[in-house]
Amino acid sequence: MRAIELGMTNCHVCNQVVKLPKHKGEGTVLCPRCGEEVHLRKPNSIQYTWALVIASIILYIPANVLPMMEVETFAGTQADTIISGVIYFLETGSYLIASVIFIASIIVPITKLIILIYLLVSVQKKSPLHKKKRKKLYVLTELIGKWSMVDVYVVAIMIALVHFGGLTEIKAGDGATYFLLVVVVTMIAAMQFDPKLIWDTEIQEKRETDAGNA
Amino acid sequence: MAEKMVCCHECDELLHIPQTQKEGRLKCPRCGTVLLRQKKGMVEIMYALSIAAAILFLLTNYFPFLSFHVVGNTSHANFMTSIVYLFGEGDWLIGIAVLMTTVVVPLIRIGLMLSLFGPIYHGIIPPYTVLALKVLSHSLPWAMLDVFLVGVFVSMVKLVKMGTIVPGLSLWAFMVMVFVMAAMQVVFDPHPLWEKVDERRRQKGMA
Numbered sequence: 001m002r003a004i005e006l007g008m009t010n011c012h013v014c015n016q017v018v019k020l021p022k023h024k025g026e027g028t029v030l031c032p033r034c035g036e037e038v039h040l041r042k043p044n045s046i047q048y049t050w051a052l053v054i055a056s057i058i059l060y061i062p063a064n065v066l067p068m069m070e071v072e073t074f075a076g077t078q079a080d081t082i083i084s085g086v087i088y089f090l091e092t093g094s095y096l097i098a099s100v101i102f103i104a105s106i107i108v109p110i111t112k113l114i115i116l117i118y119l120l121v122s123v124q125k126k127s128p129l130h131k132k133k134r135k136k137l138y139v140l141t142e143l144i145g146k147w148s149m150v151d152v153y154v155v156a157i158m159i160a161l162v163h164f165g166g167l168t169e170i171k172a173g174d175g176a177t178y179f180l181l182v183v184v185v186t187m188i189a190a191m192q193f194d195p196k197l198i199w200d201t202e203i204q205e206k207r208e209t210d211a212g213n214a
Numbered sequence: 215m216a217e218k219m220v221c222c223h224e225c226d227e228l229l230h231i232p233q234t235q236k237e238g239r240l241k242c243p244r245c246g247t248v249l250l251r252q253k254k255g256m257v258e259i260m261y262a263l264s265i266a267a268a269i270l271f272l273l274t275n276y277f278p279f280l281s282f283h284v285v286g287n288t289s290h291a292n293f294m295t296s297i298v299y300l301f302g303e304g305d306w307l308i309g310i311a312v313l314m315t316t317v318v319v320p321l322i323r324i325g326l327m328l329s330l331f332g333p334i335y336h337g338i339i340p341p342y343t344v345l346a347l348k349v350l351s352h353s354l355p356w357a358m359l360d361v362f363l364v365g366v367f368v369s370m371v372k373l374v375k376m377g378t379i380v381p382g383l384s385l386w387a388f389m390v391m392v393f394v395m396a397a398m399q400v401v402f403d404p405h406p407l408w409e410k411v412d413e414r415r416r417q418k419g420m421a
Contacts, residue, residue: 003221003228010221013351014344014408017219017228033411034344097371100364135224135245146358149315153365154372156312159303160296161282161289161373168284168376172305180311187355199225199244 004200009040042194046120052189053116059182060109067173069155071162081175082106082151104150105179112141112186116193123197134198141190148183152176220249251403261335263398264327270394271324273387275317280370280385284377293317293384315358320395323357326350327398330407339410347404347411354399363392 003009008019011031018038020029029038067079080088082105089098115137122134155176162170221228225245232240240250278290297317300309326346333340340346366385373379 001228002226004226006228008221008228009226010223012223013348014411015220015223015405016408017221033408033415034348036348092375094371097368100368104364131225132245135247139224142355146355146361147364149311149358149361150365150368152308152311153316153362154369156300156305156308157280157291157296157365157369158372159305160291160299161280161369162376163289163299171303172300172308176305177307180308184311191355195224196226 045194063178066175270391277384278382
């Protein structure tokens with residue numbers, strides 16, 4: 001039995017099972033235990049998630065093109081983007097660090113966006129396939145999201161430590177700001193998606209067969 | 215009736231909590247998500263861990279984090295002074311992000327855990343329990359100490375080539391704090407606390 005069939009759901013904060021009134025549009029329902037707003041499904045989940053996914057794809061372009069970090073020495077200024085930073089580590093033989101940065105700054109955000117787009121499309125097509133696997137993918141996006149922050153932290157630590165007057169100065173590039181926004185926006189996008197929508201195809205099927213029988 | 219039921223937050227499956235089940239996990243039969251943990255001794259462990267985390271937090275923020283020497287020049291970085299430096303450089307967006315995810319949110323979480331599990335351990339359910347649990351639920355994804363630790367390792371490798379890096383006491387405290395906070399997240403189970411809130415509400419209703 002699924003809760004939606006009884007017009008029930010769980011409060012997303014305290015997990016209390018709440019029964020919602022049959023007639024919509026009578027204002028918001030508040031959880032009797034913790035007072036948080038309760039909805040059968042996150043409102044406008046698909047639209048919001050799409051909007052945030054598209055926004056983060058757009059932000060991801062300047063995040064990669066613009067430099068993350070600018071190192072000023074007496075010999076001149078050296079600007080590093082995400083990719084050139086990875087290449088630098090590969091050339092100097094720090095393969096472990098190169099792969100950490102590559103995974104955190106490139107694989108994680110792209111994987112997350114691909115998974116979210118796949119989930120959105122499959123939910124909109126009401127696909128009945130691979131529900132359990134799609135649920136696992138969703139849990140994965142929530143889990144890996146914050147790990148993209150590694151590169152932003154590296155830039156912040158470098159700026160805080162390396163400031164020797166005119167000798168060497170490190171500055172954050174605009175790419176770092178855009179990349180930070182990518183991380184935050186994709187995290188909010190994953191939060192906006194309602195995983196219950198993946199499993200909602202069954203009620204749809206049931207309603208259709210009921211209508212067919214009547 | 216509603217009190218003995220649980221609804222899966224991933225797939226919307228509605229199930230009754232078995233009366234016989236006092237301990238152990240309850241998994242969703244449809245999608246496999248762990249719905250209840252019901253671990254024995256949760257309050258005691260959480261109380262101990264939050265005291266440890268609070269002490270480690272103070273150590274982390276008081277002592278120098280990293281020192282960096284390059285030909286006659288030395289710079290020390292404290293947790294807070296580094297963030298202040300970021301603001302001074304005009305990188306305020308990055309500064310805010312680092313401040314929130316590595317200082318403010320973890321501090322709020324440790325403080326709330328301590329002020330929840332301290333009184334509960336001594337048998338008192340504090341009046342701010344609902345608010346505290348709500349803030350804990352919303353703030354979870356924004357605490358990123360573990361990610362910051364990886365960032366520290368990466369920057370150390372980068373800086374080793376430029377000069378000498380000396381890890382401060384704060385770094386060691388920070389590393390232990392990351393593990394303590396990870397352990398807290400594994401043990402923490404808000405369900406029994408919400409049940410205590412329910413109990414109190416029922417008693418008030420009767421009186």
